[in-house]
Amino acid sequence: MGRKPCCAKEGLNRGAWTAMEDDILVSYINDHGEGKWGSLPKRAGLNRCGKSCRLRWLNYLRPGIKRGNISNDEEELIVRLHGLLGNRWSLIAGRLPGRTDNEIKNYWNTTLSKRMLQSHGAGCSNHPQAKPPLPPQAGGEAQAPPEGTSSSPIRTKALRCTNTVLAVAEGFHEQGRAAPEHVAEEDQLGDCLSIGSIDLDLEGIELGFMMSPWSGADGLGGQHFGAPGTEADDLEELLGLGGDGDGHGGLGDLELAWL
DNA sequence: AATCCACGCAACCGCCGAATT
């Protein structure tokens, strides 16, 4: 119900994109902008599925894409963010301007996961096969915070932070938001920080996730938020979610703890 | 020189939530 039939089974081109297809897609999007992926192939004259067009554009053709040569800073950030967020590739990619979720996912699966295994052994909780921190449905409720409490999960929606937003412990509320959609919803942290040249924002990090046992047990990032087993209340206080809603000092502490 | 194998990457698939009708 509510699901459109798969468009990829009706004689459409599949597999690797040709240079001509790329040209058509790029010129069309340059003229008409992104969006309307479902009807784009028809309008652009491409014999491709809309999803395929979107993927090609986002992962390869979009301006500003960095390809290859992931720097040490970026790699370190990926490891840290993966420790915090798990396999939320789009969320991680949102913190790495110019990088795509697909690239980061591939990089993790091919390079970093092996390194993690080597350096942490087979039991490493950051292995990609590790369970996601918060199973969305009923089975995972045991780990989820109780409903109706101030620690209900914050929605995780990847938001790009391509604009430089420098937020330090002092006065970050006055700093500009990176994008209109960053205008705070009440359940979002809505804060950015910067590591070197890499901008971060903490929007959408699930509190429940950060409290999940495996994210901080032996991983590479979670423990920076506090010792494993940190009480939810402590984290709420740390994040300023349970108090007066200001969250000012807590986030400052958080940043310091993380960095 | 030929074959095999492992690796990296691009692309596909299925599902889900948001938006729209």
Add this chain to the structure above:
DNA sequence: AAATTCGGCGGTTGCGTGGAT
């Protein structure tokens, strides 16, 4: 309010390439 469509995400697959045998 329910049904439908759209956009996006994460997992997986398959192909091309380079190194080893």
